[in-house]
Amino acid sequence: MENEQEERRPRIRRRVLVGAVAGCAVLGGVLTLLPWGRQTGVPVSAPGARAMTAVTTGVPAALPDLAVLIGERESHLRDHPQDAESWAVLGAAYVEQGRRTAEPAYYPKAERVLRTSLKVRAKGNVEALSGMAALAGARRDFPTARKWGEAALKLEPRRWTTYPLLIDAYTGLGDHKAAKKTLDRLLELRSGPAVMARAGAVYRDHGWREDAAASLSDAAAAAEAPAERAAYLEHGGQLAWERGDRDTALRHFQEAVRLDPDQRAALAGQGRALAALGRTTEALNAYRVALAKQPLPQYALELGELYESLGLGQAARVQYDVLRERVRSAAAGGADEELVLGLFEADHGDPRSAVRRLRAEWRRQPGIAVADALGWALHRAGADEEALRFAKIATDKTKGGAVRSALYAYHRGMIERDLEQSGPARRHLQEALRINPYFSTLHAPLARQALDALGEPPDEPLPEES
Template identity: 80%
Template sequence: MRQRVLIAAVAGCAVLGGVLALLPWGPAGTREAAPPAPGAQALTAVTTGVPAALPDLAVLIDEREAHLRTHPRDAKSWAVLGVAYVEQGRRTAEPVNYPKAEKALRTSLRVRARNAEALNGMAALANARRDYRAALTWGEAALQVNRKRWTTYPQLIDAYTGLGEYKAAKRTLDRLLKLRSGPAVQARAAAVYRDRGRREDAAAALSDAAAAAEAPAERAGYLERAGQLAWERGDLDVALRHFQEAVRLDPDQRAALAGQGRTMAALGRTTEALNAYRVALAKQPCPEYALELGELYESLGLGQAARVQYDLLRERAARAAAGGVDEELVLGLFEADHGHAPSAVRRLRTEWRRQPGIAVADALGWALHRSGEDKEALKFARIATDKAHGGGVRSALYVYHRGMIERELELAGPARRHLQEALRINPHFSPTRVPLAEAALKELGEPSIQDVPEMDAEVDAKPRRG
């Protein structure tokens, strides 16, 4: 009878999509059931789309590879192996995992063509590679097989967001909320709320998700996102608390370590910030972290150290491209500020035609500004910051870019308003750009009676998206 109870408990957890964790049995103070094996924990995580611990992922991958050597026609195991490789690649920023994932997922589809698990895995892989059109195609194919498979909807939300289709992302979230509840869904809802400018709703959803998560790695993942939200609104103490707790729960949570570096730099704790960034880059060498660390070095007058990071950025972006990952956005941002701005424009125009999200609009607008093409630059800056065009994200960087472009166009009123807004959103958003924003505001001076509420009407409607 006791064995049946334990089996039922495990099955119930799997159906709920949570992390497998057996509850205590027997009278208080007596023996507890053993926790599930690492492979089982990772299996539940990857099949329900929640963060998995790296050691558990390694165990799951070893188990599935061993199983498939003797059961090569097991389509489900091929799909699980593929998704585990996707998660491992995402957590480690090692793009070598993505070709392995694709091989496993395509093998699963060859064994069984109408296979929602593998189709959903291909959507997750495409999102990890930032190929949002492919992710949308694979996600829609998975829905054709099983429209009630809730784990497909988060992949579609990511794909629509990357393509700048924010209304479609919201509709997809609404369908997901009708099918499912729980921490994974709350975390996904938080991302949509954040993109629509609903920061308080996003923070509340992430708080609920973290409180309800059972596995440490899952909870750490949600706390890292909560820390990023707090950082974006300039709440440094809350951000640092979330990032530190995430690392305590999961020492492999390198995004939270980079978040600590970002926050400590803003707090003036420079040595700690540099150490946090170095550790994050050692274990998860994302080009974005190299760019942030390079700019921090630059703000400290350490040009040679900054150039080392910029070289690392180029190297990691090249390695990512070899694994099928699109790093054009971070390369464009880097080239605009630290390289060849016309090259950034060419790179980002191509990216805009492929996937016109607001992050690309912001980067392209800034690259155009840095190339001296300010009138066209403002069109894209408006897309990135105007709610009417989908730019609901309250980003200090985006608003700063818009204000600096307007300043160059001698639109003093809008420039002043947007630079002030950037510093209100997050007074610490960049170690290199905050001083520039403050200097520009000082130069602009106080508003005059000639300033009117809005002078953006001179700019044409938003450009075509390709």
């Protein structure tokens, strides 16, 4: 089976590459070629057209263009309130605006206008159904994203833009077989940079890092719009970071920000890479700028832990307060940040609270990241036997944990250490540092200390010959 996978993946990538030029032509072409391109007689400026091309094909839009599109749709709908498709476009634009700015207040607005679209045209409104799936995905509500995505797919099985939404939903639910099957169908229907990038994400989740890196590199090279190319470069930088390649990661992140100054995920990525390179002042500045424009709880946690690693406890506590406030803000907008809050509470707050939160998250959407976080929270709360069960789910390929994550391996190794399973603990701590020696400003040094304390494996005598 493994040989079959190795033979199949290059063929898949070649098939994607063959269609790249055609895919780019469609992405950069006229709106009548788009899945939502039936709109006629609707006034759209050049920036609005660029943003509409992006949001209706599920790729990143430049924030200035997005603002223009939103203004145009709002103005148009005041005079044409029965235009269901424009309501759907506006909803998709609100979702993208909320995602890019980390401002959850856009999500209730998106839901209102998408439901208005469904009210205006209840039957066959695949645009609004897809918008609702995208909204649920942005909120990290993967069961709901699956429900809306499957409803859209049932209406139009060959509508390729629905498939990436379902891939994200299945991944968030821990159903990697369904995600891979959905990708295979997408590859049959479509090619081009957006599909390459989605393939790269699935390959990464299966532990196929070389295939993932190649797909993301091809996507970035083929993308024409700067915001789209910047997003794929950021994904490539994150992949390089996950394997401990600080310099390559930093180059990807810097190029992404050069192409799109609003690419805040790449700025936060610069913070990670710069901190690992010992360029602490630059790292702090990169994180601060990223948080100012895209105040995600994850960035506040990373910045707080960087401050803590520098012995700046008060500055760290300020960021942890920011994290809590942003989680509350997300919840008010219907977005789920329980995963990052659970990890924060496990390490810096109340581990028992983390366990309660993450158990509920696991029941609702049992993805690999939730398994890892719940296992770690259980460990921090003193329940190591149960913790190991979830750590194995996050790291054992036979249970779906094929992602090569230094953090996941570290968590498992520390749990095994406290269970006095010295051999497995040593193996997983070594694996964590081999995957990415810089995976956390706080935890990577602790992994080294734990490994040193475990020492070398004992010399076992050879069995006597009978």
